[in-house]
Amino acid sequence: MCGIIGYIGPKKVVPLIVEGLKKLEYRGYDSAGIAVVDGEKINRRRVKGKICNLEESLRNEPLSGYYGIGHTRWATHGRPSEENAHPHLDCTGTIVVVHNGIIENYLSLKEKLLKKGHTFRTDTDTEVIAHLIEEYFEDLLELAVQRAVQDLRGAYSIVAISTRDPNKIVAAKDGAPSVVGLGENEFFVSSDINPLLNHTKSIVFLEDKEIAVLDTGRVKFWDYKANALDKRVEQLAWNSLLIEKKGYKHFMLKEIFEQPQVIRDTLSGRVSLETGQVDLKETGLSEKVIKRVERILIIACGTSYHAGLIGKLMIESMAGVPVEVEYASEYRYKDHIMHERTLIVVLSQSGETADSLAAFKAVKSESLPSLAICNVVQSSIARETDGVLYTHAGPEIGVAATKTFTAQLCALALLSVHISTIKGIKSKEEIKNFILDLQKIPHNIEEILNDARVIEELSQRFVSYNHFLFLGRWVSFPVALEGALKLKEISYIHAEAYPGGEMKHGPIALIDEKMPTLVVVPKDRVYEKMLSNISEVKTRSGFVLAVASENDREISDRVDAVIRVPSVNPLLSPFLTTVPLQLFSYYIAVARGADVDQPRNLAKSVTVE
Numbered sequence: 001m002c003g004i005i006g007y008i009g010p011k012k013v014v015p016l017i018v019e020g021l022k023k024l025e026y027r028g029y030d031s032a033g034i035a036v037v038d039g040e041k042i043n044r045r046r047v048k049g050k051i052c053n054l055e056e057s058l059r060n061e062p063l064s065g066y067y068g069i070g071h072t073r074w075a076t077h078g079r080p081s082e083e084n085a086h087p088h089l090d091c092t093g094t095i096v097v098v099h100n101g102i103i104e105n106y107l108s109l110k111e112k113l114l115k116k117g118h119t120f121r122t123d124t125d126t127e128v129i130a131h132l133i134e135e136y137f138e139d140l141l142e143l144a145v146q147r148a149v150q151d152l153r154g155a156y157s158i159v160a161i162s163t164r165d166p167n168k169i170v171a172a173k174d175g176a177p178s179v180v181g182l183g184e185n186e187f188f189v190s191s192d193i194n195p196l197l198n199h200t201k202s203i204v205f206l207e208d209k210e211i212a213v214l215d216t217g218r219v220k221f222w223d224y225k226a227n228a229l230d231k232r233v234e235q236l237a238w239n240s241l242l243i244e245k246k247g248y249k250h251f252m253l254k255e256i257f258e259q260p261q262v263i264r265d266t267l268s269g270r271v272s273l274e275t276g277q278v279d280l281k282e283t284g285l286s287e288k289v290i291k292r293v294e295r296i297l298i299i300a301c302g303t304s305y306h307a308g309l310i311g312k313l314m315i316e317s318m319a320g321v322p323v324e325v326e327y328a329s330e331y332r333y334k335d336h337i338m339h340e341r342t343l344i345v346v347l348s349q350s351g352e353t354a355d356s357l358a359a360f361k362a363v364k365s366e367s368l369p370s371l372a373i374c375n376v377v378q379s380s381i382a383r384e385t386d387g388v389l390y391t392h393a394g395p396e397i398g399v400a401a402t403k404t405f406t407a408q409l410c411a412l413a414l415l416s417v418h419i420s421t422i423k424g425i426k427s428k429e430e431i432k433n434f435i436l437d438l439q440k441i442p443h444n445i446e447e448i449l450n451d452a453r454v455i456e457e458l459s460q461r462f463v464s465y466n467h468f469l470f471l472g473r474w475v476s477f478p479v480a481l482e483g484a485l486k487l488k489e490i491s492y493i494h495a496e497a498y499p500g501g502e503m504k505h506g507p508i509a510l511i512d513e514k515m516p517t518l519v520v521v522p523k524d525r526v527y528e529k530m531l532s533n534i535s536e537v538k539t540r541s542g543f544v545l546a547v548a549s550e551n552d553r554e555i556s557d558r559v560d561a562v563i564r565v566p567s568v569n570p571l572l573s574p575f576l577t578t579v580p581l582q583l584f585s586y587y588i589a590v591a592r593g594a595d596v597d598q599p600r601n602l603a604k605s606v607t608v609e
């Protein structure tokens with residue numbers, strides 16, 4: 001939530017920061033702003049709404065400066081408005097700050113600062129940071145920041161500049177991400193690597209309670225006690241082409257179509273058909289550790305939680321280990337009864353979700369092995385767990401998760417086989433067949449995507465409905481949950497998902513001709529049961545659209561419309577049944593004129609509680 005960027009170097013700072021903010025816009029788009037230093041002066045521009053509004057304002061009235069900072073906001077404290085847009089100034093107008101996260105004790109800090117005579121102009125928590133830095137300023141900006149951060153509680157990443165100590169950018173973080181880019185005679189600081197990809201491959205991730213000081217010639221790193229740190233420089237593997245639309249109308253559509261390749265990439269180098277084995281040594285979890293595991297706890301939010309629910313069924317079926325899946329935002333506040341042989345798996349695309357990180361920290365212990373399944377390399381969660389299994393999905397820019405969901409399913413399928421092999425649960429033959437089926441999934445998805453036009457046409461019949469019911473059982477229930485979430489978040493249509501068998505316990509009362517039902521009904525162990533649920537809907541005048549297997553001859557007579565997917569190993573059907581639901585939501589949202597890549601009120605990484 002919120003994207004921040006800073007640049008110091010020879011390039012033109014304003015276009016560079018605006019370009020960088022566009023790449024961070026998926027993190028929030030309630031308002032945007034920029035501040036650049038021009039000699040003795042800080043020039044600032046802020047606008048309500050998206051970066052394109054900022055661009056327009058800068059086109060009409062350009063800003064000049066040599067280095068600076070920028071921000072794209074997802075509002076938490078203070079409504080989205082120009083006054084509340086970052087960057088925020090201190091009383092003297094010589095210190096300016098951008099911030100991502102929440103300062104939990106800002107009210108008490110504000111009270112103290114008000115008593116000392118500071119004047120506040122916004123409703124944000126961020127403004128206290130500018131005034132605190134002002135309060136502590138003597139001669140060096142980094143020392144003032146270092147003192148100010150001692151007073152802050154909460155999760156934050158901040159970047160500050162000041163004309164009182166010019167030609168310098170100071171960044172600090174605790175609980176929200178910050179990455180420093182090292183170019184030739186130029187330095188960047190950003191919320192993630194996307195804005196850096198066009199400029200440098202050399203980066204340094206700031207850890208919690210660290211400070212970076214970027215000046216015209218070098219970067220130095222400190223801990224919060226002002227001790228110098230020797231930080232490791234890493235080389236980026238992603239390139240900037242990965243964050244272009246490549247001719248697709250929206251990132252979301254491009255990302256849906258990338259799924260076959262993403263799954264190939266996530267499998268690549270990890271499976272061998274010859275040996276019938278999965279190699280996950282990269283996770284750092286030894287065979288000895290896996291052998292001891294008797295229970296798995298998966299912690300996740302949103303779409304990742306849905307992937308976790310499917311992962312549970314795959315792991316329980318393939319590896320015979322009981323799995324619990326918990327919403328991180330709920331789990332962190334529960335009483336934690338930990339089995340001593342538990343493997344904790346944190347599932348998070350961004351690796352930055354505040355609740356997932358906090359829930360993990362609440363149960364983290366030296367005696368319990370932990371694994372992150374993340375897409376963003378070196379993200380906060382990936383750095384917190386013992387091991388990491390990366391999904392090789394590449395950057396996902398569309399706010400609605402699509403390719404990272406199927407990549408997570410792929411990682412969980414690999415994990416299930418890995419544990420099964422080490423524990424000797426399934427025979428070599430069974431494992432080999434499972435891997436073979438898994439390797440065919442990219443091709444199966446391509447078959448669905450080749451027929452995207454059919455789904456587009458079908459979806460047009462549903463554009464004006466305002467309520468949807470999604471039904472599924474067993475592995476298809478989480479798919480139904482995910483389908484309903486996609487529809488809600490990008491087309492703002494109310495959608496509910498239920499396990500088919502739960503219908504008669506209440507939701508069936510909702511059924512009428514105004515509420516279509518989307519049933520996920522591949523040929524599997526619950527197929528017959530789903531047919532009964534479909535009849536229950538049909539007899540109550542409900543319109544039923546089914547996502548069904550291609551070899552299902554019966555279904556057409558039972559429902560009003562069918563989308564076909566290839567017939568596969570039932571445990572792997574969610575890879576396929578999800579794709580039509582993604583396309584269905586996408587085409588409905590486009591037809592309703594919704595902003596598909598940047599749905600209202602949302603942001604890609606939820607780095608606040």
Ligand code: F6R
Nearest residue numbers: 302303304348349350353400401
């Ligand atoms: C929905 C979506 C969100 C995320 C959730 C968790 O399309 O993207 O529900 O899945 O915010 O995010 P990560 O996986 O980054 O922890």
